[in-house]
Amino acid sequence: MLVGWNHAGDPRFGQVEADRYADYFTSEFHPPQYAYGSLLARWKRSFGKPFELMMPSEMGSWGEWTVAPAATLRTTAAIAVANGGSISFGHVAYPSGFMRGQVPEAVMNAIGESNAWVQSLEPWLTGAESVPMVAVLYSIESKRMLEASALSGPADDPHLQGIHRILTEGHIHFDIIDETTLLSRIDSYQLLILPDQAYISDPVEQRIREFVRGGGRLLASNRSSLYDAAGERRPDFGLADVLGIGFGDVSRYSVSYFYPIDAAIAEAIPDMPILLKDPAHKALRIEAKEGSDVWARFTDPALEAKTHRHVYHQHAHPAHPTPHPAVVAHTYGKGASLYVSGPIESAYWRTGSPWLRTLYLNGLRRLYPDPFVKVDAPLSVEVNAMRQSSRIVIHFTNVREDKAAGSKTFIEEIVPAGQIEAVVRASADRVYVVPGNTELSFVKEEGQIRFVLPEIGLHAAVILEGTDVKELVENAGKES
Known part of the structure; x- marks a missing residue:
């Protein structure tokens, strides 16, 4: 039996003594507070436990009874997994009335679309740790x-x-x-x-x-x-x-x-x-x-x-x-x-x-002039550098958190971000983008590589692999 609870590993609660007995961490994640989901994830991942962010499939909170846009659900999924966690979508069937016991197909489709996207990234998410x-x-x-x-x-x-x-x-x-x-x-x-x-x-x-x-x-x-x-x-x-x-x-x-x-x-x-x-x-x-x-x-x-x-x-x-x-x-x-x-x-x-x-x-x-990863990108692009046993995974998540006049805001369409330039203090033989396994051209310089992503939508992960990557992974957090 795994033990966890809502807000386990949540900095606002600060219950670190109890948190150490949790097998996994979890917290609610509500649009339009997209940035706070990233903050929660960065705190949770530092404890070395698996964690999830729980997103209501409805518009903003539990029991709204109307599904949020599919792009909103996929955005929350991207924020969770790019930061090293997982996403879960909650939905309750109608408890009474003419639709009692039903889950609308629109809900299943929106959740399914996001879960399928996460599944396409799983090989580069499983076991990943923050650099x-x-x-x-x-x-x-x-x-x-x-x-x-x-x-x-x-x-x-x-x-x-x-x-x-x-x-x-x-x-x-x-x-x-x-x-x-x-x-x-x-x-x-x-x-x-x-x-x-x-x-x-x-x-x-x-x-x-x-x-x-x-x-x-x-x-x-x-x-x-x-x-x-x-x-x-x-x-x-x-x-x-x-x-x-x-x-x-x-x-x-x-x-x-x-x-x-x-x-x-x-x-x-x-x-x-x-x-x-x-x-x-x-x-x-x-x-x-x-x-x-x-x-x-x-x-x-x-x-x-x-x-x-x-x-x-x-x-x-x-x-x-x-x-x-x-x-x-x-x-x-x-x-x-x-x-x-x-x-x-x-x-x-x-x-x-x-x-x-x-x-x-x-x-x-x-x-701190010479970080492991240095990025030049639009303000909306968040960067996470993760490591697996044989590769470096650099996530670029493009989320602009807009505010409406007194109302919640939902992401209905993804506005592309372009010309993202990155320099990584690494040596790699292969650089590619997932999902899709698209090869990405890169330039080897002294002690580093440089590449440019011409455009991303919501998310792209750049994978670095090669003969020197294992040593790179082991020493990525140390000073050169």
Whole structure:
């Protein structure tokens, strides 16, 4: 008997102690929250258990009694399996009335179409594991501390959803891990991200320090390591030495502006102050320690806008340059770190500002310039790099999550995405696309291969095989 339950392995519940007794993980997956299905899968897969996402065949939730478009069902299936899981479609026959006991043929056809598509990919899905490249720490201990205190920590976890959106839109392959996974296998990753992880336990903090000292990369933001288990603010960041910073104060303004921004991370960003706004979180005042590089500073608004005193409809304009660092780069041992002193992930989740995403990704790419897989594609394309015993499988899933005015949105047609260019640090003898086993031309360069997908619909998986692939698979998560 296999034991599982709805929301087993779900970060919003954070029941990691009980989760360890589950044989498999499962969670509901409802359109139009397509991105959240990907987030769930990335968290679940890091525990090494089989998992599924449960999609109602109806329009949005159980018991709607009207089937969703077949393209919507196939999209949810693609998100689940490209991230290493499986999909299950739920449907209940009419319990009474003139159609009691019946399942409409339209429902069976829609489910059947998606299941047939998954079946066509099964050889490249079975037993696949994520290639360890980038790890995002979602600290359950920090989550519980915030929930038990008066500190801001909204239930929708905007920092986690924000970093998920930034990285997927930046075509970065990553896993979301907890403290136990970090302690046991952080060395298989090259980059660790701490998106406003306010509390980090002493063992985890020390493990992070060893990881960076040994050559790892660390990207942290806002309150990371600034609080203890009781919710008390420490005199300084626990990881101050690794990040090359010192704590000063909390900004007295609810908004801040990134300005000036150093050329190191300014590419494709307008030459003007860039708004940073999350009503629940403020930027921190920090100092950069000797040996650190300041890549951006904060400019303050003219005043704190209030009902009786304001400049315009919302917050005030940028007016006062400050000496306070906003982005700090630092070298520690053989590794390096980057720290952003504002709530950039949650601000991106709240505002969708493309300039915040661009700034973040510019910094990430300076910190981590040579990932195992590097992709240039439209924003809608999510990348997952998986490995089997004899090959690398790179999934490209094309899902644009649109929002309608006050209603749910369903995917009725797949809009193609084209000219996807990828560089993989690998040597392969054969590269092909599935399903269909279509050979794909590629160029061998020093230590890597390069290929271009001219166009994809909903999904394409590129398979790398060859005499060197077995060694490649075994060492894909290690530094070259």
